[in-house]
Amino acid sequence: MDEMNSRTYVKEWQKTIRLSANTLRERMKSNKIVNLLRIKNVLKRDEEERILKISNERERTTELLLALFNLDFNPIPQLKIALIKTGQSEVLQYLVQQKDETEEADILKSYYGRCFIHLQDDTYVSAKEFQGQIQSLNGKLDKDEWILHLGGGIQITVSSKFPTVDFRQFWKPDESEKALPTKKGISLNRFKWERLCDVMDLIREFVPEIDLAHMCLKTHTDQLELESCKECNPFDQPKDNEDPQYNVCKEDMTDIIETVQIDGIA
Incomplete structure (x- = not known):
């Protein structure tokens, strides 16, 4: 050597x-x-x-x-x-890396351009779609935290206080002005996050159709359609117009978390 x-x-x-x-x-x-x-x-x-x-x-x-x-x-x-x-x-x-950067910066670097996440049915979200947002995170981390909405009330949170990537189902009580996190979720440290991304790269080899998937956010033709979508705008929908498909998305999130835990990532 x-x-x-x-x-x-x-x-x-x-x-x-x-x-x-x-x-x-x-x-x-x-x-x-x-x-x-x-x-x-x-x-x-x-x-x-x-x-x-x-x-x-x-x-x-x-x-x-x-x-x-x-x-x-x-x-x-x-x-x-x-x-x-x-x-x-x-x-x-x-497979260790140089420690010239902080744990938060390492997480964000591993996030960039590598991971596709399944939301429901044929809907996937790709980290590539948020390239500009991710590259500008350093300053925001110093202030508080950064949140990315994946769809259906599922959000990713990166905080300056904890060097983790947190996947969490959020909900919005009637009396609250903002969405609040629930217990449904999983928090990944740097190694677990990188390992999840590696597994997603492996999945793409066997399911190349993932590359053809589109984000729900980019499929709407106008603002009205976007605001009425329960995936992109889940907390401002009329309660008397509940869509069973939205509940399926919540169940999918639980399945994802259980699968990750079974595979030994969590």
């Missing part, structure tokens, strides 16, 4: 590999990972054959990490997916 340490200039993802190398050599099983990385064109066939010829597990992992370190592009997202596919998701926590 001397080549990793000898370079005077390295990219951020190369720093991640270098910082994590010792632990990964001890804990990562590289045999199946090498094949998956070759299928995804991260490694060439001759590199795969050369690495797999090494019988010692530690030396084989060392050679794999060195090959990844010398690439011209960032292989870490595909490495994470390969770890999940081979049942080594517990190793993800050892």
Whole structure:
């Protein structure tokens, strides 16, 4: 691994590999990972054959990490997916990053452009749609907190007090001027949030139709239609006009939380 340490200039993802190398050599099983990385064109066939010829597990992992370190592009997202596919998701926590940024900034960086979240039926929300808002969060975090409405009263909260991403079902009492959080929700720390995003990237490989999904907010033709939508504007609807579909959305949120907990993310 001397080549990793000898370079005077390295990219951020190369720093991640270098910082994590010792632990990964001890804990990562590289045999199946090498094949998956070759299928995804991260490694060439001759590199795969050369690495797999090494019988010692530690030396084989060392050679794999060195090959990844010398690439011209960032292989870490595909490495994470390969770890999940081979049942080594517990190793993800050892892919550490430089601590030049705060926990809040790390969360927001991992949020950007990576995660699709299912709301109901064929409706998904993509973090890419909020690129401008997310990039401007730093100042807002210093003041109080930042809230993003996903739909149907489900909101994401990022607070300066707690380095977490909080998914929560909100409701609005008759006497209240603003929506209030309920107990239905889940709070993810930095590692759990990144792991959820990695899993969503994995899901997109098997369900490519997600890329064709549209946000409910962007499907309305005028302001009147937007204001009457129970997904985009759930708290200002007439109570005598309850829509069963809105209740289904609440149940979907509970299913999402239970699924995340069962999978060991929570």
